[in-house]
Amino acid sequence: MSKSISRRQLLQWSGLSSASLLLNSCGSNLWSKEVGQAIEPLNQATQALLLTQKPVPEYSIDQIEPDKLLINTFAQTPQIDPAKYRLQIEGEVNHPMQLSLGDLQTLPLTSMVIQHVCVEGWAAIVQWGGVRLQELLRLAQPKPNARYVYFKSADGYYESWDLVSATHPQTLMAYQKNGQSLSADNGAPLRLASPIKLGYKQSKWVTQIMLTNQLMPKTGYWEDRGYEWFGGL
Amino acid sequence: MTSARPTKRTKSPRLPTQTLPAKIFHWTNLISLFVMLFSGLQIYNANPVFGGRSGWNFPDYLTLGGWLAGGRNWHFAAMWFYALNLLWYGLYVMVSRRWQIRYASGSDIKALRVSQNAKRKNYALHRLVYTAIIPILVLSIASGLGMYKPASLHWLASLFVDWQTLRTVHFIAVPIFILFTFVHSLLALRVGSIRLIKSMFV
Ligand code: HEM
Ligand code: HEM
Numbered sequence: 001m002s003k004s005i006s007r008r009q010l011l012q013w014s015g016l017s018s019a020s021l022l023l024n025s026c027g028s029n030l031w032s033k034e035v036g037q038a039i040e041p042l043n044q045a046t047q048a049l050l051l052t053q054k055p056v057p058e059y060s061i062d063q064i065e066p067d068k069l070l071i072n073t074f075a076q077t078p079q080i081d082p083a084k085y086r087l088q089i090e091g092e093v094n095h096p097m098q099l100s101l102g103d104l105q106t107l108p109l110t111s112m113v114i115q116h117v118c119v120e121g122w123a124a125i126v127q128w129g130g131v132r133l134q135e136l137l138r139l140a141q142p143k144p145n146a147r148y149v150y151f152k153s154a155d156g157y158y159e160s161w162d163l164v165s166a167t168h169p170q171t172l173m174a175y176q177k178n179g180q181s182l183s184a185d186n187g188a189p190l191r192l193a194s195p196i197k198l199g200y201k202q203s204k205w206v207t208q209i210m211l212t213n214q215l216m217p218k219t220g221y222w223e224d225r226g227y228e229w230f231g232g233l
Numbered sequence: 234m235t236s237a238r239p240t241k242r243t244k245s246p247r248l249p250t251q252t253l254p255a256k257i258f259h260w261t262n263l264i265s266l267f268v269m270l271f272s273g274l275q276i277y278n279a280n281p282v283f284g285g286r287s288g289w290n291f292p293d294y295l296t297l298g299g300w301l302a303g304g305r306n307w308h309f310a311a312m313w314f315y316a317l318n319l320l321w322y323g324l325y326v327m328v329s330r331r332w333q334i335r336y337a338s339g340s341d342i343k344a345l346r347v348s349q350n351a352k353r354k355n356y357a358l359h360r361l362v363y364t365a366i367i368p369i370l371v372l373s374i375a376s377g378l379g380m381y382k383p384a385s386l387h388w389l390a391s392l393f394v395d396w397q398t399l400r401t402v403h404f405i406a407v408p409i410f411i412l413f414t415f416v417h418s419l420l421a422l423r424v425g426s427i428r429l430i431k432s433m434f435v
Binding site: 029030032033035036038039042043047050051052056057070115117118119120121122123195196222225226227228232233 | 276277279280282285286297298299300301302303304305306307309310313382383384385386387391396400
């Protein structure tokens, strides 16, 4: 047990230091990890407190900013055959499921015009259309002990959310953007979209949704490199 | 008013001594403000407010945190010290009536306009300058919270029209605070020399 933890920490450290070497050769990141660890519980509790199931006010169609949504990807863009695509829902649910795009499109379509905010500092008003994650979970029926939702993507990206944010009425598994079907760059065939989380929480190319009753050591691609886990807006 | 003796009117303002709360506020404000400022510049560099990804970056020695996630860690830690410090001191200033005694009022404006006494005018200007910075301190919190929680605090963020305006307003505080620090320090020196500065810091 202790052996595996120390190996994990080692891996984490080496990942962190290479990431910071890459991003900043002049090491003024003195204490920034410790400061983050010290303040995270307070900031997370505050964010959870501010979170409600009330919908965030939306924008009108003519406020959409088509060229402001930048493309951020950590690896390459996967090309997925829509006919072969399946979304898996599993883990702490009573009805594990496998859905094709056709299945998803028969479920109620929700459209919203919201502000997408990236951790880098830019934002864009975007229209997203898709199925409420709430609706998918209603079908899969989470077990009472389910607390977290893991998302796995075709490019190897991974994310985890708290269940409350995942069941927010504006958290969608989207297949449309700005009135058109989603492009590969933006996460086709299916991606997460929500006004209540930062951009890095909104996985593209989602192929698997897994409910768990606790957070695993790996919480998300960017989180494991030092970004805040909750990432609420 | 009790009838003042004629000599009193022309007397220069008495050198103030600072209460302990004022000193604690001033130190905490100074330190947390500059942590906010330097970690803010780190955040700025991830995507410059002016020019986006192709915009100009601040040099590394002006940034705190090492990279975006580190800068955010510092920013969202120091914000508690910065904001709560301002809150408790604001309450203290109201309750203790320090607001009436130590901050700019109509009489300072009048002194600036009509007084022949250079010392009185300096003092009025000094008070005016440090009184005027308070709304800016509060504005930084409002615009910062608007960007931190644009969904939960949508009403607050929408007061600033749009995202770019919100970012610009938040950023403008940086040059204002730097300029203020110089002007305010110079005025303090002119009003009460190094003794006044010492009274606030030790
Ligand atoms: C409680 C108070 C504050 C909060 C909650 C706060 C919050 C934030 C947030 C969320 C960002 C990221 C914005 C983005 O993603 O673009 C930010 C950026 C920034 N902050 Fe603050 N801030 C506060 C006070 C301050 C103060 C006092 C300063 C110092 C002058 C400051 C300077 C900056 C700068 C320079 C940036 C980068 C601008 C940008 O990239 O948009 N902040 N702040
Ligand atoms: C940006 C940073 C600073 C801010 C926001 C700030 C703000 C203030 C405020 C609001 C007061 C009034 C306190 C009161 O009487 O209740 C004050 C007083 C004072 N500050 Fe600062 N200050 C800053 C930096 C400095 C610096 C760098 C110096 C000196 C080098 C300084 C010296 C003083 C002195 C001497 C007083 C007392 C003035 C008096 O009571 O007549 N401050 N400051």
